[in-house]
Amino acid sequence: MSMEAVGFDSAAQRKREFAADMALQSHALRMAAVSAYEQVVGEAWKPFERATENPGKTVDRKAAVQGVQTVSPVASTRSSRQHSL
Numbered sequence: 001m002s003m004e005a006v007g008f009d010s011a012a013q014r015k016r017e018f019a020a021d022m023a024l025q026s027h028a029l030r031m032a033a034v035s036a037y038e039q040v041v042g043e044a045w046k047p048f049e050r051a052t053e054n055p056g057k058t059v060d061r062k063a064a065v066q067g068v069q070t071v072s073p074v075a076s077t078r079s080s081r082q083h084s085l
Contacts, residue, residue: 037045 034045
């Protein structure tokens with residue numbers, strides 16, 4: 001019995017069909033979970049949004065401002081350049 005008899009052209013086509021089925025199931029499950037959340041909690045679900053302390057600063061700049069230095073000489077040079085910015 002060949003694969004073409006089942007309605008698929010190739011292994012790649014079978015994988016695409018499987019991926020599409022899994023995506024559809026995943027979406028349906030997520031929508032069901034959102035609906036169940038609303039029924040149980042009484043509020044509409046919304047994604048978590050983390051508030052940032054200082055949105056313009058990077059971790060490197062925060063470390064440089066606090067005087068945190070690493071053992072690496074390259075990092076020390078980078079740190080001193082950041083203080084001059």
